Amino acid sequence: MAFFIIALFATSLHANPKGVNVYGKIQWVSSFPDYKVRVVENFADLDVKIVTSFPDKPGRWQIVTSLPDFKIQKVKAGEDFKIRFVTAFPGPK
DSSP, X not given: OHHHHHHHHHHHHHOOTTOXXXXXXXXXXXXXXXXXXXXXXXXXXXXXXXXXXXXXXXXEEEEOSSSOSEEEEEOSSSOSEEEEEOSSOOEEO
């Protein structure tokens, strides 16, 4: 029982309900996404830098067409979180 409580607490420290720590291989989809995002110029939840290799930190996305870590759908409303594309300093805001 104690192990379960410790594991639950440790998991909650790293969990983010809005998904703003998303990184890795990303596939753009039009249906059945893991997350819905709205692209904005200001007040983003996550600054995203598109990379060709080493998408190993929050905000670093490598766009792929198969075997994604996450499927993302761009929407105009009803998003899970907002993103802004940047060329430097990606990550949650």
